[in-house]
Amino acid sequence: SVAVPVGEETADRLVAALKPRVEGLKVGLSTEPDSDYGPVVSKAHLEKVQGYIDLGLKEGAELVVDGRGFSLQGYENGYFMGGSLFDKVTPDMKIYNDEIFGPVLSVVRTKTFEEAAALPTKHQYGNGIAIYTRDGDAARSFASQVQVGMVGINVPIPVPLAYHTFGGWKRSAFGDTNQHGTEGVKFWTKVKTVTSRWPSGVKEGASFVIPTME
Incomplete structure (x- = not known):
């Protein structure tokens, strides 16, 4: 996931609040109601995610919160990982x-x-995105121009209810619907x-040509 603040002051305040x-x-455990999230799907994926954190540091991003090495008491062999926060990530980095x-x-x-x-719009994936603003003009402009399948305006996760369609664009899409x-x-x-x-009557006789508009 990526957060994109506009302006250094906004970015500093956002990172300070996120930390x-x-x-x-x-x-x-995923079955515990008070858990924010559970383990990742496998040991291989846990190592993959941790590898991205190593890579982000090598690429020059600033690791504000490091979730590597997390261990859940009683489930030390589980595939758990703490939350991690990177700052000063750039679009040329692999973690982006x-x-x-x-x-x-x-x-x-x-x-x-x-x-x-x-x-x-430039990113290879285009599943869901959200904008937070008090400027209606900025929100309308963003929603109409951004090349992403699902857009939220002051809504954190732009996943609509089931009677609306769900799906992304670009490499976030699979199939044609x-x-x-x-x-x-x-x-x-x-x-x-x-x-x-329906002919008006049998007296007119049979017609064997494609009907045309008159």
Whole structure:
């Protein structure tokens, strides 16, 4: 996941607010209601996510919160990992361009709204994105121009209800339709076309030509 603040002051305030929140995430069993999240799917994936953190440091990003080495008491052999927070990530870094699928948040600082809005459009993936603003014009401009399948405006996770479609664009898409909603109905629907013509009477005789508009 990536957060893109506009302006250095906003970025500093955002990172300062995120740091205690990430550090305070409760990692536990997925079946426990008070857990923020559970383990990753496998040992191989845990090592992969941890490898991305190593890579981010090598690429020059600033690791604000390090979730590596986390161990859950009683489940020391589980595939658990603490939340991690990177700051000063740039678009040329692999931790920005790849989907990590782990508890890692990267902060990419930008100077202008236009610079920030262009990032998701240029990215190879385009699943979901959100903008936080009090400027309605900026929100409308962003929503109409950004090349991403699902957009939230002051909504943290832009996943619509089931009667709307769910799906991304670019490399976040699979197949030619989205899930749920009208797209889901369309996937399971066969189209039948019936063409009929009712003659005004048998006295006019049979017609063996394609009907045309008069």
